[in-house]
Amino acid sequence: MYRDPDPRFDSLGGHPVALRPLRVGMIGMGTVGAGTFRVLARNQALIAARAGRGIEVVAVAVRNLARAAAIVGDGVALTDDPMQVATRPDVDVLVEVAGGTGPARDWVLGAITHGKHVVTANKALLAEHGTAIFAAARQHGVVVAYEGAVAVSIPIVKALREGLTANRIEWVAGIVNGTTNFILSQMRGAGLDFAQALVQAQALGYAEADPAFDIEGIDAAHKLALLAANAFGMPVNFADVQVQGITALQPLDVACAEQLGYRIKLLAVARRHADGIELRVQPALLPATHLLAQVNGSMNGILVQGDASGVTMYYGAGAGSEQTASAVIADLVDVARLEGTHAAQRVPHLGFHTLHPLPVLPHAAVCTQHCLRVPVHSHHGLTVVGALLARRGVPVKRLEWMASSTGQALQALVLTGAAPQGTIDLALQALQGQPEVAGPCAQWRVEPLAD
Amino acid sequence: MYRDPDPRFDSLGGHPVALRPLRVGMIGMGTVGAGTFRVLARNQALIAARAGRGIEVVAVAVRNLARAAAIVGDGVALTDDPMQVATRPDVDVLVEVAGGTGPARDWVLGAITHGKHVVTANKALLAEHGTAIFAAARQHGVVVAYEGAVAVSIPIVKALREGLTANRIEWVAGIVNGTTNFILSQMRGAGLDFAQALVQAQALGYAEADPAFDIEGIDAAHKLALLAANAFGMPVNFADVQVQGITALQPLDVACAEQLGYRIKLLAVARRHADGIELRVQPALLPATHLLAQVNGSMNGILVQGDASGVTMYYGAGAGSEQTASAVIADLVDVARLEGTHAAQRVPHLGFHTLHPLPVLPHAAVCTQHCLRVPVHSHHGLTVVGALLARRGVPVKRLEWMASSTGQALQALVLTGAAPQGTIDLALQALQGQPEVAGPCAQWRVEPLAD
Numbered sequence: 001m002y003r004d005p006d007p008r009f010d011s012l013g014g015h016p017v018a019l020r021p022l023r024v025g026m027i028g029m030g031t032v033g034a035g036t037f038r039v040l041a042r043n044q045a046l047i048a049a050r051a052g053r054g055i056e057v058v059a060v061a062v063r064n065l066a067r068a069a070a071i072v073g074d075g076v077a078l079t080d081d082p083m084q085v086a087t088r089p090d091v092d093v094l095v096e097v098a099g100g101t102g103p104a105r106d107w108v109l110g111a112i113t114h115g116k117h118v119v120t121a122n123k124a125l126l127a128e129h130g131t132a133i134f135a136a137a138r139q140h141g142v143v144v145a146y147e148g149a150v151a152v153s154i155p156i157v158k159a160l161r162e163g164l165t166a167n168r169i170e171w172v173a174g175i176v177n178g179t180t181n182f183i184l185s186q187m188r189g190a191g192l193d194f195a196q197a198l199v200q201a202q203a204l205g206y207a208e209a210d211p212a213f214d215i216e217g218i219d220a221a222h223k224l225a226l227l228a229a230n231a232f233g234m235p236v237n238f239a240d241v242q243v244q245g246i247t248a249l250q251p252l253d254v255a256c257a258e259q260l261g262y263r264i265k266l267l268a269v270a271r272r273h274a275d276g277i278e279l280r281v282q283p284a285l286l287p288a289t290h291l292l293a294q295v296n297g298s299m300n301g302i303l304v305q306g307d308a309s310g311v312t313m314y315y316g317a318g319a320g321s322e323q324t325a326s327a328v329i330a331d332l333v334d335v336a337r338l339e340g341t342h343a344a345q346r347v348p349h350l351g352f353h354t355l356h357p358l359p360v361l362p363h364a365a366v367c368t369q370h371c372l373r374v375p376v377h378s379h380h381g382l383t384v385v386g387a388l389l390a391r392r393g394v395p396v397k398r399l400e401w402m403a404s405s406t407g408q409a410l411q412a413l414v415l416t417g418a419a420p421q422g423t424i425d426l427a428l429q430a431l432q433g434q435p436e437v438a439g440p441c442a443q444w445r446v447e448p449l450a451d
Numbered sequence: 452m453y454r455d456p457d458p459r460f461d462s463l464g465g466h467p468v469a470l471r472p473l474r475v476g477m478i479g480m481g482t483v484g485a486g487t488f489r490v491l492a493r494n495q496a497l498i499a500a501r502a503g504r505g506i507e508v509v510a511v512a513v514r515n516l517a518r519a520a521a522i523v524g525d526g527v528a529l530t531d532d533p534m535q536v537a538t539r540p541d542v543d544v545l546v547e548v549a550g551g552t553g554p555a556r557d558w559v560l561g562a563i564t565h566g567k568h569v570v571t572a573n574k575a576l577l578a579e580h581g582t583a584i585f586a587a588a589r590q591h592g593v594v595v596a597y598e599g600a601v602a603v604s605i606p607i608v609k610a611l612r613e614g615l616t617a618n619r620i621e622w623v624a625g626i627v628n629g630t631t632n633f634i635l636s637q638m639r640g641a642g643l644d645f646a647q648a649l650v651q652a653q654a655l656g657y658a659e660a661d662p663a664f665d666i667e668g669i670d671a672a673h674k675l676a677l678l679a680a681n682a683f684g685m686p687v688n689f690a691d692v693q694v695q696g697i698t699a700l701q702p703l704d705v706a707c708a709e710q711l712g713y714r715i716k717l718l719a720v721a722r723r724h725a726d727g728i729e730l731r732v733q734p735a736l737l738p739a740t741h742l743l744a745q746v747n748g749s750m751n752g753i754l755v756q757g758d759a760s761g762v763t764m765y766y767g768a769g770a771g772s773e774q775t776a777s778a779v780i781a782d783l784v785d786v787a788r789l790e791g792t793h794a795a796q797r798v799p800h801l802g803f804h805t806l807h808p809l810p811v812l813p814h815a816a817v818c819t820q821h822c823l824r825v826p827v828h829s830h831h832g833l834t835v836v837g838a839l840l841a842r843r844g845v846p847v848k849r850l851e852w853m854a855s856s857t858g859q860a861l862q863a864l865v866l867t868g869a870a871p872q873g874t875i876d877l878a879l880q881a882l883q884g885q886p887e888v889a890g891p892c893a894q895w896r897v898e899p900l901a902d
Contacts, residue, residue: 019795039617039759049684049803050616052795147614153760155614162613163598163606165501166490166780233500291745291766308490309604309767309777315742316763326760329617337796344470344503345788352500 021054022336025091025116027061027082027107028098029068032121032148035321036095036328037071051333061085061098086111093117093335095328096125097148105129108144112136117338119331121148121324124213127222130229130236134349143338143346145331150223151176151300153323154316155330160230160304161351167306169231171271173449174302175295176223178318179207179214180246180266182298184283188254188263189296194247206298206319216245217281220268228270228279231304233352240360242280249283252411253442256373256402257285260415263293267447276359278366284445285371292449303449311450364422369446370394372414372424373402374431375439384436385412392427394419409438415446472505473787476542476567478512478533478558479549480519483572483599486772487546487779488522502784512536512549537562544568544786546779547576548599556580559595563587568789570782572599572775575664578673581680581687585800594797596785599778601674602627602751605767606781611681611755612802618757620682622722624900625753626746627674629769630658630665631697631717633749635734639705639714640747645698657749657770667696668732671719677801679721679730682755684803691811693731700734703862704893707824707853708736711866714744718898727810729817735896736822743900754900762901815873820897821845823865823875824853825882826890835887836863843878845870860889866897 024040026033040047040055048054061082062068068078079085086094086107094111096104096118104125108118113136120126126133126146137144147157151174160169175181179201186197198215201207213219225238246266257264262285271278286293291313295301300318305311317323338346344353374385386399395417402411416424424443431437477484491498491506499505512533513519519529530536537545537558545562547555547569555576559569564587571577577584577597588595598608602625611620626632630652637648649666652658664670676689697717708715713736722729737744742764746752751769756762768774789797795804825836837850846868853862867875875894882888 035759043617043619043758046619046684047617049805050612050799052799052804153757154763155610158609158614159606161501162785163609163781164777165784166494166498166777168494168497233497289745291742294740294742294745306604306777307494308486308773308780310771310774312605312765312767314763314765317761320761322759323761326615326617326757329759330614333616334613337792337798339796341788341792341796345790345792347788348501348503353503354500 019053019339021056022332023056023058023090023092024095024332025059025085025088026057026095026097027085028096029060029062029071030097031321032097032324032328034071035325036097039322039325039329047329047333051336053336055332055336058090059085059088082107083110086116087114091116093119093332095332096120096122097328101125101128105133108133109136112140112142115140115142117142117335118144119328119335120144120146121152121328123149123219123222123226127225127236127238137349138343141343143335144349145334146226147331148324148327150226151302151316151318152320153326154300154302154314155327156227156302156314157230159312159314160227161347164304164306164309167308169272170305170307171269172227172231172302172304173267173269173292173447174227174300175265175292176268176300176302176318177214177220177266178298178300179211180220181295181300181318182206183215184246184264184266185296187249187251188258191251193251194249215247217243217266220266220281224268224270224279224281227268228277230351231270232272232277232358233350233355234277234358235355236350237279237360240279242282242363244282246283252408253373256411256413257371259403260371260398260413261288262286262371262446263288264444265293269447273361276361279360280363282445284447286447286449290449305450364425365420367418367420368448369418370416370424371444371446372416373442374412374414374437375409376412376436377438378410378436381410381412381436384434385414385431388430388434389414389427392430393423394427470504470790472507473783474507474509474541474543475546475783476510476536476539477508477546477548478536479547480511480513480522481548482772483548483775483779485522486776487548490773490776490780498780498784502787504787506783506787509541510536510539533558534561537567538565542567544570544783546783547571547573548779552576552579556584559584560587563591563593566591566593568593568786569595570779570786571595571597572603572779574600574670574673574677578676578687578689588800589794592794594786594789595800596782597677598782599775601677602753602765602767602769603771604774604777605751605753605765606778607678607753607765608681610763610765611678612798615755615757615760618759620723621756621758622720623678623682623753623755624718624720624743624898625678625751626716626743627719627751627753627769628665628671628717629749629751630662631671632746632751632769633657634666635697635715635717636747638700638702639709642702644702645700666698668694668717671717671732675719675721675730675732678719679728681802682721683723683728683809684801684806685728685809686806687801688730688811691730693733693814695733697734703859704824707862707864708822710854711822711849711864712739713737713822713897714739715895716744720898724812727812730811731814733896735898737898737900741900756901815876816871818869818871819899820869821867821875822895822897823867823879824893825863825865825888826860827863827887828889829861829887832861832863832887835885836865836882839881839885840865840878843881844874845878
């Protein structure tokens with residue numbers, strides 16, 4: 001298989017440095033854009049030594065030209081017209097780090113139809129418009145790379161799409177939103193309530209001024225849709241993700257999990273069942289000793305169960321300027337290696353050359369253990385709760401009082417055996433109708449994860 | 452960049468399935484070989500859908516032909532001549548899973564000179580002969596892939612070589628030998644002594660009949676040499692790894708670590724310093740709450756610190772039939788995508804197109820905190836130990852009695868501040884000369900890892 005010298009490549013002093021530098025156009029020079037520019041400059045020689053060619057930013061589109069000029073210096077074309085950068089003849093690959101979904105979709109599709117590869121860290125864009133974007137990319141013979149869109153610094157897209165190709169993936173479960181993980185860590189570690197922890201997250205830059213996407217679980221659901229597609233070979237299906245955020249969690253709930261030997265985490269779970277896929281983001285209980293329960297602060301962690309590999313786990317920063325740049329640049333290096341390759345040789349956008357839609361299981365059908373917290377009026381409460389659950393077919397593994405906290409109502413804690421969500425929901429409805437029950441009950445899945 | 456149909460590829464019903472199947476020759480049909488064959492057969496369609504082409508084993512070389520025939524069935528050529536498989540005209544890629552270094556080197560070089568790619572899980576081979584093997588592969592335009600050689604099921608080679616390409620890697624630290632981690636976990640969890648835990652590891656198949664490579668740290672050092680090369684862009688340097696195994700560890704040592712809030716793990720560490728690389732395998736102390744300290748049993752875990760990514764961690768099985776197959780097949784899928792690519796487009800064997808040797812720091816120069824256990828005759832012991840360490844310039848952060856265990860000599864425990872290994876070694880020599888000291892002292896690094 002020895003080959004004659006290839007006219008596409010030069011030999012420079014015996015080194016295989018060969019192709020001209022890859023020319024990058026960027027849209028956006030905010031936190032991620034500036035970090036990408038900074039790391040590309042700082043590690044320029046190292047990156048070229050890994051990629052086999054240089055990577056050069058030739059054009060940048062931003063709203064604030066003056067601020068961007070101070071970052072990029074001379075030799076980089078600046079404009080406030082993103083489409084101009086997306087379609088420039090001298091751009092090989094567009095880096096879209098502006099965010100948003102409407103205009104970003106147009107820029108990305110503009111770049112694709114002009115034959116440019118795209119690198120983006122925009123999970124909302126791909127969760128909502130991924131199917132159209134990947135189809136266009138395939139039609140035009142380019143790739144759209146998005147390692148930075150999921151658990152930024154962790155090469156989890158690469159692990160799923162390339163590292164675990166031998167495996168039938170059984171499930172993926174992860175903490176994929178740093179903001180909510182920080183808030184939950186502070187509620188547990190510092191005893192804050194949700195609102196206090198959110199303010200702290202905002203003060204430290206872990207949460208946006210409008211934190212809804214994070215705390216309502218939408219951001220995690222965007223990422224889960226991408227993870228599930230890569231795990232199971234299905235199209236991106238954000239619409240069917242069951243989503244519940246963390247805004248209703250109280251310090252009482254954190255203490256309740258603690259008492260039973262668990263931690264509450266906002267988990268994104270995609271699991272294969274015989275009749276479909278379980279696809280959900282919600283606060284769930286993990287055994288306190290589980291590796292994933294040790295993922296604290298704004299860090300992310302993702303477990304993957306493959307039929308050959310068994311469990312593997314990936315851990316790292318879930319946000320940050322240079323942390324995201326690390327993923328964006330890894331994608332650029334991958335793109336730098338694509339010159340002259342055919343689509344059949346490339347890693348498919350969602351890991352499989354052909355995708356098959358998979359039914360998403362209704363929430364009510366998914367069966368796990370559950371934890372309930374039931375406020376009650378008197379010491380008869382435990383008996384009432386236990387009897388009702390027994391009548392409703394909910395197996396009870398533990399039933400105990402929550403260790404009293406000053407001024408709180410009495411709380412019955414229940415750890416159930418495996419039961420479908422539907423059964424639990426009906427039991428909760430019935431509980432809320434009992435005169436002995438003193439307020440709204442809380443309920444969480446207990447996550448069945450190997451480690 | 453839209454391309455005309457490429458004559459190398461067919462379009463089958465609109466699917467990009469195109470290239471003929473990749474033809475694999477295998478040497479070895481032991482645990483890993485049989486696992487690879489089994490997973491390739493079980494997940495055949497899934498793997499082809501990911502790879503864009505089929506992967507077929509066409510020939511196998513084994514010693515026991517009858518046993519192999521029962522595994523591979525019809526349609527696969529069987530021989531007891533490995534070189535015949537390595538050089539067969541109908542083989543595209545050789546999978547070497549026979550192990551050993553002498554003959555395996557000849558087979559691998561034979562395949563390379565015949566223009567075949569190679570996939571191997573043989574860390575000993577690459578640690579000892581990697582430089583020659585990678586040079587031959589480069590000369591002949593083929594790749595040698597080895598994801599299975601390091602922490603089998605964890606795609607750590609891919610993470611270092613491709614996922615973290617943007618980063619200047621500062622250090623890599625990992626638990627990369629499942630046998631020793633199982634033994635240490637059993638010593639701690641079940642209170643066994645080293646010999647008992649080893650027997651148990653052997654009974655469960657976690658340790659070889661001759662466990663020396665594992666328990667003396669050699670296997671971990673092989674893997675560390677490969678990790679360090681990929682992290683720092685240096686040639687594989689196994690000869691200079693400082694290696695210490697776990698055979699001297701006593702239950703007393705495990706308890707001592709526990710009392711001070713640490714866990715003893717066999718750590719493989721490669722760390723960049725201004726004047727060279729720290730490269731060592733030794734039992735070391737990790738804070739009990741550290742994520743890496745939660746890696747128990749035969750599992751592996753690796754931390755990587757990059758200048759942009761920050762810390763990332765990778766966790767999974769360190770051994771096993773299908774767990775290793777997962778890595779071997781991932782490499783085969785990567786190879787399946789190489790058709791017609793030039794060396795400059797491929798991921799370099801050790802992550803960088805050009806390698807630079809880096810000096811390995813002498814052990815004595817490396818500076819960390821340390822933990823000492825000093826058996827003493829009387830209750831004057833603490834004072835004697837403290838005074839001697841002060842005279843020898845060893846900063847002391849904690850100095851206390853080990854909680855008494857029945858029938859044991861008194862043990863002074865010391866947690867030092869940061870001090871060079873050379874200073875600690877001199878202080879230990881001096882301690883051993885004290886009449887108050889009742890036996891051999893034990894000493895471990897306290898590992899300075901972020902998380």
